Amino acid sequence: MFDAMMGGISGLVAGFVHLHWSNVVMMCIGGVLLYLGIKKDFEPLLLVPIGFGCIIVNIPLADLMEKEGFLRIIYDAGVITELFPLLIFVGIGAMTDFRPVLENPYTFLLGAAGQFGIFLTLLLALALGFPYKDAVTIGIIGACDGPTVIYVASQYAQHLLGPVSVAAYSYMSLVPVLQPPIMRVLTTQKERVTVMKTHQKTVSKTTAMLFPIIITIIGGLIAPKGLPLLATIMLGNLMKESGAVSRLTKASENEISNIVTLLLGISIGATMSGPVFVKPTTIVILCLGLVAICLDTVCGVLFGKVLYYVTGGKVNPLIGAAGISAFPMSARVVQKEGQKYNKKNYLLMHAMGANAGGQVGSVMAAAVMLSVLKGMGII
């Protein structure tokens, strides 16, 4: 009788007995993510499920990520198969307006410059001794685009999925804090006050509809390995621009995006189990991710400066900072910074062009990583 009672009690405390210190650390990190999402409004749609997933996966003996665990089933169904990021991309495409980039196609180049940090970080990661596939995955944090990062990580380095996703989403939400000091340091007062003319060019419906088709064909031919990323974002955009399938567009923007975001968030949180996550490597990855996003901004602004001099002072270099993929957050940051120095300056539409270019640029950078490295026989 006594033994049975003791057995029952030991069953009740087994969870506490098996609690490793790294599980406690991760529960605290999960709590911080929840705090940032709920109280500070930093990417709450993702940080809340990620934070909660992180807490529950660190409760011992629940076996949520074991073979039959519900988190393992969701993870295998959507992350391993790369379905979740692709479904989210259909929603992003349906929500993104590419008209600013159609009005000023040169802003595509700012979107390219904004991806330079990815490749510099790839170099840094290799220098620090990361294997090629891990280095590529770390570098892609610089894409500043959660689904792209998850897609590349699930192809190349599934063991890094947790740290790189958390880094990508956290730094995306910190764009308004990270970018302005870099923009100020790299530009002069004269450059910052540059007023850019707003040409209200009209983009016809045909042009807007042909855009996703042309981009998919050309981009797909150049980097076929990245076609799933490019095709899904462009499919979403084609549905939106055609207006023929408004039910599908609305479903992609709302229901599908919401459900997949929830499942994706909780699966990412599920990869953050203490013994796997609490390592010095994770800190290095988080630091490299920060470097990647800062370098993207540096290169974007420097390319903006090049355009400023090439055009004889017609382009405000600040818009280069919007060449990253954090859409539309970085465009808003540019607008705010521009107005700080010149109240008559309206950079939003130009910055939105660079930002939309950055959206395509980040997808292309991932596609190039997948195709070029394969073509070079490295991966």
Place this chain on the structure above:
Amino acid sequence: MWAEATKVASIGFSVVFITLLLLAISVKVMSFFCKKIQSRGGK
């Protein structure tokens, strides 16, 4: 190692830049033809 890493990074970035340049040119050409077709339709 460094030589290969630099090669990968430089080739990768060049391909991204050239691709986006190509896309920018394609968009410009596409917009030109769309305008041309529309103006013909208007007449």
